[in-house]
Amino acid sequence: MKLTVMLTLLACLHVSAATYSQDVKVSLKLNSASVQQLFNAIEKNGLSFRVQ
Numbered sequence: 001m002k003l004t005v006m007l008t009l010l011a012c013l014h015v016s017a018a019t020y021s022q023d024v025k026v027s028l029k030l031n032s033a034s035v036q037q038l039f040n041a042i043e044k045n046g047l048s049f050r051v052q
Contacts, residue, residue, distance in 0.1 A: 028041050039049065 026042055026045055026047065028038070028045075030038060030041060033041070043049075
């Protein structure tokens with residue numbers, strides 16, 4: 001019983017932590033920009049990219 005409760009709690013915590021960054025919206029206007037310039041512009045707005 002205790003193991004079931006603990007596994008359920010851990011599963012719920014994992015799901016809630018995975019949805020954090022989906023609420024962020026960024027608007028950019030770039031003409032003929034490279035991918036590197038795009039990522040630099042996004043990072044200047046305070047966002048960063050994490051490779052998993």
